[in-house]
Amino acid sequence: MALRNEILMAFDSLEDKRRNLEERLDLMDAELFVIPEANKKWSINQVLSHLSNSEFGTVRYIKKKMLGLDTVGKRDFASKVRSKLLKWLLDSPVRFKMPKQLPEPSNEYSFEKLKSQFEKNRSEIKDLIETFPEESLDKLIFKHPFAGRFSLLQAITFLEDHYNHHVKQIDRILKAIENRGKLG
Template sequence: MPLSSLTGIRQQLLQTIRSLSHKDLNRRPSDAEWSVAQIAEHLHLVERAVASQIRHGLFEISETPFVERPIETVLDRSVRVKVPNPALEPKNEPISSDELTEKLTRSREQLLEAIKGFTPEDLRRRAFSHPLFGMLSLQQWITFLEYHERRHLEQISETMKKLGI
């Protein structure tokens, strides 16, 4: 399981969040763009939703591993993606770095708890649908979460640059 990559990218995210003042964390470059806090909250919401799907057994099981999808395309920031589910949209309310850190820590704990006990083969043979990629194995969902976080870390860097941080 590529959990070490997932852990490394999360540490970068948390370090970035903690380095910002409350004002900079919650400032938006424009009305049409998210603040760093909103980007981080979106990551929390997505991870929590994936963990919930797994925890509640809302996946299909196959005798053979599911076909891998080209999820690495999520890393391409030139392709704009609209959030497919309003429940994954962050609020437009200020939030502290401590509260964000707690939310991100909690959603990661929920994910790790949800996959505990699954073997690598189990993760490849269980899947649920992604709105853009179709059926992803749980293994690919874990990799997707890493790529998704990498994508949004780039967005955070762009946001900070726009804000002059």
């Protein structure tokens, strides 16, 4: 039960980040969400769309892996190192190309629609955590496109690190918009 509680605490931290960002963005005019940081760069809506797609894909992948838990290995030292390395990279100023498995992020959805998608994704993630078989909580059930296989806890931690990485990107976009005189 201790591992499930740790996973739920990681999920709660991820949810707190979402709520904080939404509170900040709720104060903005809708037309600012579609302005890109620069030419051939993403807008806030595209960043949020990418994050939502990433979470949706993570849940879908884990649910698929749950069908064959007996064939999946357990969290080990290598997965811990990869998880820490990925966290370090996401915290760094290094920018990455989006994995080809993910759809191109959309600029078409309203902020309200994106918030609704996040609500649905997060509800599925919480349900997944609460219903995941206790004896398999330390199994490597998520495969990151670059960093390899992770446990459920490591997957939730990645989602938070990924979210934090893109909040920095949103802050850069807002600064670029402000510098162009489009923000308050």
